[in-house]
Amino acid sequence: MKRARTFSAMLVVTLFLVVFYMTVHLETTLTVRALKNVSKSKDFTTLSAVVHIVTVSNDLRQMIPKNGAYWNRLLYSAMQSLENGENPRRKEPHWSVCREENRELLKLNVHDFDSYPALIQEFLRGLNCKSPPLLIDQPYKCVGAVRENKTLLFAIKSSPRNFERRQAVRETWGREGVYQGGMRVRLVFVMGNTAPDDPDLSVLLSFEAKHYEDILQWDFNESLLNLTLKMNLFLQWTVKNCPSLSFVFSGDDDVFINTPDLIKYTESLDASKASQLYAGQIISTASPLRNPRSKYFIPHSFYNGPYAPYAGGGGFLFSGALLKPLFSVSQILPLFPIDDVYIGMLMKALGIPPESHGGFRTFDVRQQDRENICVHKNNLLIHQRLPHEIEKMWKGINSPLLTC
Ligand SMILES: *[C@@H]1O[C@H](CO)[C@@H](O)[C@H](O)[C@H]1NC(C)=O
Ligand SMILES: *[C@@H]1O[C@H](CO)[C@@H](O)[C@H](O)[C@H]1NC(C)=O
Ligand SMILES: *[C@@H]1O[C@H](CO)[C@@H](O)[C@H](O)[C@H]1NC(C)=O
Numbered sequence: 001m002k003r004a005r006t007f008s009a010m011l012v013v014t015l016f017l018v019v020f021y022m023t024v025h026l027e028t029t030l031t032v033r034a035l036k037n038v039s040k041s042k043d044f045t046t047l048s049a050v051v052h053i054v055t056v057s058n059d060l061r062q063m064i065p066k067n068g069a070y071w072n073r074l075l076y077s078a079m080q081s082l083e084n085g086e087n088p089r090r091k092e093p094h095w096s097v098c099r100e101e102n103r104e105l106l107k108l109n110v111h112d113f114d115s116y117p118a119l120i121q122e123f124l125r126g127l128n129c130k131s132p133p134l135l136i137d138q139p140y141k142c143v144g145a146v147r148e149n150k151t152l153l154f155a156i157k158s159s160p161r162n163f164e165r166r167q168a169v170r171e172t173w174g175r176e177g178v179y180q181g182g183m184r185v186r187l188v189f190v191m192g193n194t195a196p197d198d199p200d201l202s203v204l205l206s207f208e209a210k211h212y213e214d215i216l217q218w219d220f221n222e223s224l225l226n227l228t229l230k231m232n233l234f235l236q237w238t239v240k241n242c243p244s245l246s247f248v249f250s251g252d253d254d255v256f257i258n259t260p261d262l263i264k265y266t267e268s269l270d271a272s273k274a275s276q277l278y279a280g281q282i283i284s285t286a287s288p289l290r291n292p293r294s295k296y297f298i299p300h301s302f303y304n305g306p307y308a309p310y311a312g313g314g315g316f317l318f319s320g321a322l323l324k325p326l327f328s329v330s331q332i333l334p335l336f337p338i339d340d341v342y343i344g345m346l347m348k349a350l351g352i353p354p355e356s357h358g359g360f361r362t363f364d365v366r367q368q369d370r371e372n373i374c375v376h377k378n379n380l381l382i383h384q385r386l387p388h389e390i391e392k393m394w395k396g397i398n399s400p401l402l403t404c
Contacts, residue, residue, distance in 0.1 A: 027379050043163040051165050056332060057351040060308070061340040069304035070110050071333040072336040088331045098129035117292060120299065123225040123337050130232060130335070135193070136209045144243035149368075151184040151245050151320075152263065155234055158253040159222040160201045163208065165253040169389035170212065172394035176323045183263045185244070187214045189253065192222040203311060224295070227313075227339035235327040238302075245276070246321065251315030254384040258392055261359070262317070262380050276346050277322040279355040280311025281362045282383075286341070294337055303336070310344025311353045312362030314383035318347075373397060374404035 036244070048255060056079055066076050085230070092098075100106060106124060107113045113121065120361035142151070154174050158166055166189055174187045194201055218233050220226055238248070247266050269277060286307040288298035318326075329349045336342040347354065359380035368377040373396035376382060385393070396402065 002020050017026065020350075021342065030176075033160065034343045043272070055276070056244065056329065056349045056380045059351060060345065061199070061349065063308060064305045067304055069301055071303040071334055071336065074127075075332075078334065082332060092130055093128055095129060095131050095133065095297050098126070099126050101126065110301055112299070116302075117297065119223075119225055120297070120302070120337065123335075124225075124302075127335055129220075130229065132192075132218045132229075132233070134237075135205045135332050136206065137187060138209075138216060139241060141188060141315070142176050142245070143394055149244060149246055150182050151186060152247045152249065152266065153238070153242060154257075155248055155250045156187070156189050157230060157255050158229065159192050159333075160191060160194050160205050160217075161198075163204070164387045166208075166214075169253060170214070171253045173342060174389055175259075176214075179263050179269050180260060181263060183246075183266070185259065185263075187278055188216050189214055190216050190230055191221050192218055192220040192226060193231060195221050221367040224248075228335045228337065228342045231339050231343065232330050232335070235323060235330055239323050239327045242320075243323070245323065246274070246320050247317055247324065249315065249317050250313075251381070252313070252383065253384070255315045256376060256382045256385045256390050258314070258359075258380050261377075265357070265359070265380060266317070268394075273355075275319050276352055277317060277319040277353050277355060278311065279318070279357045280316030281360040282309050282311055282354045282356040283307075284309040284354075285358075286310070297346055300382050306343040307341050308348035310347075311354055312360070312383075313340030313343075314362035315360060315381045316340075316343075322347075322350070322352065344370045356387070373399075373402060377402065377404055 012118055013022075027106075061079075064075060066072060081091075082088060086161060104115070106121075109117070110124065110390075113124070116124070135259070142153075154169075154400055156166075156169060156174065169189075170187065174185075174228060176185055176187050178184050205215065207216065209217075215341065216234070217236060234250075238245070249255070249262070265279075266274065266277075286304055286309075288307070289296050290300065291297060293337075326343075326346050329346050333345055333349060344354070356381065361379050361381060362383045364370070365379070373393060376393045377397040
């Protein structure tokens with residue numbers, strides 16, 4: 001009896017490994033094949049289908065000087081390999097061996113590595129770490145909506161301990177379903193793992209994931225400087241699992257969204273804008289902060305150049321049609337410590353101009369308007385709000401008695 005059980009357990013594990021290897025292999029060969037096509041095919045349609053795998057706009061090249069800063073060097077070397085017909089993912093080390101612990105080597109790349117703040121040093125050690133194991137998946141999130149071309153996905157950055165915030169989102173603006181105009185709304189929360197020293201929430205989280213079917217979790221440490229990794233993983237997941245979305249909203253779990261108006265906004269766009277949208281509160285002339293005490297400090301020897309215009313990471317909206325191109329350029333641009341700046345760079349690499357919309361209030365509204373329901377009704381996004389404030393404002397803007 002016991003032997004039979006052991007045997008079937010082994011069988012299951014073996015089958016799992018076989019399937020797993022097949023998928024891994026499939027993914028890499030697919031990319032390689034796509035790249036081979038570029039060099040071989042003279043057929044324009046095949047070429048343009050894969051071209052966004054390989055091109056980085058001249059705009060981005062002109063903005064980012066080719067000089068000694070580490071990130072700049074990595075970028076130009078990645079573009080060079082690509083021009084030589086190499087697959088950018090080929091060099092990616094496995095998750096278990098990707099960390100660079102050799103201090104001498106790090107100092108060779110970044111001469112003043114020792115003077116970097118500990119967090120940026122940690123970021124640099126993990127710069128080549130891009131494929132953590134997926135712990136909680138939602139493979140069926142978009143099944144059934146595949147042929148639907150009217151779906152808006154809310155992709156909300158969360159972390160395991162933020163249960164109350166997620167619950168407020170589910171009960172209010174993030175509720176899944178079909179809204180006016182036939183727009184279908186889907187919701188996922190994207191997260192990493194708690195640090196080993198923190199309380200273990202994995203049992204609660206897997207219960208929550210089974211119950212609500214809206215949790216995506218990868219096995220990397222939640223931290224500010226890992227948000228770009230989170231974004232990359234989300235792009236990869238969505239390209240695979242939700243390839244035909246109309247729009248994606250990416251934002252924090254403490255924002256208030258006026259979902260009906262956000263949908264109305266998407267419907268007001270003409271077809272060409274709707275397929276090239278990158279909208280939010282646009283920070284158009286930003287440069288790296290050079291004060292080491294700043295939360296967003298970027299050392300001179302790490303990155304040199306201005307930032308591309310970018311939408312504040314509290315929440316922004318983009319076209320589902322951009323998912324594949326975004327994922328492709330995200331394979332070329334090295335990880336950057338600040339996630340919304342990074343998205344701005346990806347968009348610039350694709351030649352997509354940001355669209356400034358006054359309804360995205362990622363830096364909140366005036367203090368005296370914080371309780372004002374009409375102000376919430378008249379905007380698309382307000383950052384940042386507590387769960388009970390979100391519930392209250394959501395009831396408020398949906399009240400039939402509201403007169404603004
Ligand atoms: C959605 O599909 C319908 C029918 O196939 C088509 O007429 C419409 O243009 C599509 N809309 C978008 C935004 O792709
Ligand atoms: C996460 O960070 C902690 C320190 O905060 C470290 O001990 C642990 O090894 C890290 N986990 C991974 C998977 O790197
Ligand atoms: C990002 O996550 C990895 C994997 O858990 C961890 O080793 C690393 O310390 C994290 N990076 C930062 C900058 O916190």
